[in-house]
Amino acid sequence: MVKHWWKALGVLLVIYTLTVGMLIPLRPGITAVSPSSVRTGEQITIQVAGYNSNFKKAQDSIRAWLKLDNERAIAAQSISVKDDQSVSLIFDIPEYLPVDQRVQDMTLVIDNDADGASLLPSAVFVTQDSIDPEMGQQVWKNADISNLNDKKGITFPFRNILGETIRNTYFHVSLWLAMVSIFIISFANSINYLRDPLPIYDYKAKAYTRSGLLLGILGLLTGAIWAKNTWGQYWSWDVKQNMTAVSLLIYMAYFILRSSLTDSEQKARIAAVYNIFAFVALIPLIYVIPRLTDSLHPGAGGNITFGSQDLDNTMRMVFYPAIIGWFLISVWISKLQYRMDIIHARIWNLDDED
């Protein structure tokens, strides 16, 4: 029982991922504002929809600004709270803005002592009737955004289009990292086979490749479901999706190659060589090419990865265990497969002796 500890660890890590990954709430955020376009010199009333917010509970401490840039902001004239999820703000937009653009976007910042500060970038677009940055400087009544509150308790970050689907980091992104680790093991076994042609290395390479392929197919499927509800389509012919599909097809061809050869030693040797090439193709296909062109997928060209701002320390607390958990489960699945191959070989060897 003692030597099976890693299987138990894998199961525990996946259970941990499922429970903690689903139970920690999202940080309060702003989902929508209306209207989102205004003209200069107007007094506007903006309806704001919050998510997980406590506008009503923290009614007395609520403050709001429209931020032009890091130094300049306008404070709300008046704030009236309807309920926890909706508040209406009145802003006086000055006659002129201190910028020379016709249309200027402004970030909405709302702060209260229960939710902390939440912001929506480019929430409001201000159209200037006439452009005069100097007049804009003179009439500008600057409000300081200071003493922002912090949200207490553990939360996951709120991203506007993602919403709760940021949790898919543990059920989609982690699968790919586990898949690459599994393919590395398969690759190492293929190299071992070429150095020392023992059948066990071939069984292991085959088993790990199959588990890696399972993870890859699940990654593609879960990615498609996620894409449908954030990018709008299951398959957007995005470079990341295409290239991962190509690399999975390369790995599927590994099994077609195996089944097309009859001599078992020849099969093992050719499959080992093919597997090395497949792995060498995998890394540029899924990690390099998507970075060179534009892609919708995070971590590709024109789109930053889930870096410092999206993957915060709370998410790392679940994300890394998730990778290890999926990896250990896959190793377990692989072990079951090659143990079957060993038994299969034993039976046929017995037949030879008869």
Next chain:
Amino acid sequence: MKKTTLCLLALQFLMFPILNAQSAQPDFMRSIGKIYVVVAVIVAVFLGLVLFLIYLDKRLTKLENQINQHD
């Protein structure tokens, strides 16, 4: 093996219309901060693992039959 492939295909054809129907009324899949997208993703992973278990089960049955014939 053939049956597994059929199962996979059937799953695709079964699941996609269901998910499509749900997102036709954008309120369900996209309600409550799109939490049902996460649910669908977890269900997909679970079903994938179950299908793989079925495949392993079949391979094991084949092996058992070979052993029985051998005896």
